[in-house]
Amino acid sequence: MNQFPIFVDAGKGHVAAMLTVPEAEPRGLVVSLAGTGRVNVIGSTLCAHLSRRVAERGLASVRLDYSGVGDSPGHVSSWTPSDVGEAVCQARAVLAESMEILGVTRFAVVGTCYGTRVALSLVPDRQCVGAVCLALPILDYGGFSRVTRKVGQRKAFSALRSNPLVRRLTNPLRSSVRARRPAAPVVAAFDCLERSRITFLYGQDPWEDHYDRQVQDVLDRLLAALPPERRGRFELRMLPWGPLTTFDILSPADKEAVLEVVVPLVCATFEEVGCLPAAVGAA
């Protein structure tokens, strides 16, 4: 395989990305999207591991540093999974550039935590064949939380809100006033199940991978509303390793085990394309 570090113009600035290309002509592209955690290399450790594994299976891949992270210039002082607009623009720019360079017409997305929201935002693209999401935050906070989040970006309020005493007093109130609902990219991605395969992966309890009873209930309701053939292209899998959000510091054996799950799932999205009804690859 060959690795090509590049800078891609994402409109409001350039982002650093790493394109990994197999020796043979690639049969598709995997876009790896990191969370906002540790960024030892462009993208993340998981993205780097994945790039080699999928290259061995004839797939190219691309990973990036979001603006303000790692080698990408810019300043971002806070991140929230309910606001991935800028990151989606950056990922789209990197995706478009990579597809043109490689001459491929199909892509799959893999994301972790924050990156899963970016990943799912790309699924409605007709060229996307599927998504594998690790530790996806499925639910969004309601209007009250959005207001406090905006105010919370101010230093004084942030300090007050992070005070343990204040948090203890306000926690009961918070849980009662914040309405939690499935995030828009999750709902939109489920609408694409007729032509894409989507998998959600979480570390089993006790790992804090954004999965709990409330998430399970919401997910069950979403799935119940889907026709059976679409539901069949969705899978939720709980893994005995975790937290998946901190893949980089898992033991070598656990990393290997996680990759043994993720890589076949990613490859399967490409292999099933021919069987699916929609004209995948059409612009």
Next chain:
Amino acid sequence: MPVDEERLTRLRRYEDREAELAEEFLARRIGPWRSFVLLTTPLRESRAFGWVICPSLGTEHGNLRRLETLIARSLARSGFPVVRIRPDLTPTRGASGEIDLSARMAEVEEAVTLLREEYGLDAVGLAGMLFGATVAAVTAEHLGARAIALVEPILRGKRYLRETVRRQAVAELMALDEADSGADDASAHQPSSQAFDEFAAAGQIWIRGLRLTQEEYERIAEIDLLEQPLQFRESSLLIDISPYGAISSSATRLRDRLLDLGGTVHVAALDDPLPAPFGEYYYRNVGAVRMDTRLELDQRIASVMTAWAVDTFDEYPRRVAS
């Protein structure tokens, strides 16, 4: 359809007209594990003085990448070309990256040679954070560096290893704690002792996802900036960070050591509450928002380093880049 290699080559570089700088992933790769090289250069007027930023060794390097970027861009805006070293962690040797002092030192040496021979720079300085700073201090004389800029340098390799293993133990303890909230004090020490048992048995341990071999462990443990023979007599900047902006005893000792060697030393004490230790994961969750607690400090470090470099090396004026 073949890969468009010409386009790939073009995309290695971009120009930031507003900041008047260019950044480029060089085609050349350096060191035993073929690390990537990222060069930041002024667009118009460049000095004949370049900087190499020495990467730290462990997982902290990931948390320092953004700071390296800010420093490189800040120095380049003031006319200094800057090289950053980007180890390739794509696992070609097993499942993970490594804590590899030998490789990092070889990369720094090659990066200095590259700036001198391929970019014709008269003088080179070495900058680094934590153990990257230590590498800069240890290699400066041998590489003929004109300056070192050190942010929170680690004085003793043994201390670095102890801290690194302790943090591994804390990470393991947190994992245990999630699995069983009844961990007691005795079990708090178990993971690190397990790690050392593993070290003795296998000749390697895993520190937060990175492999550390016995050989590299011993090489790092030998380093002591206060005791080992150093001959660096040029200009040094020490950046010391604490909640109150006071100069720490370790910075004072290193300053005295560098002065004894006959160099000039400037110490900059920066105050910052350091919600997370310098080099550690710096985001903090506040409700649904993940706040960056390090951005302002990183920007200040870059400004202080650049201001010092401009003041100290005014004998290398900006010249129109060829």
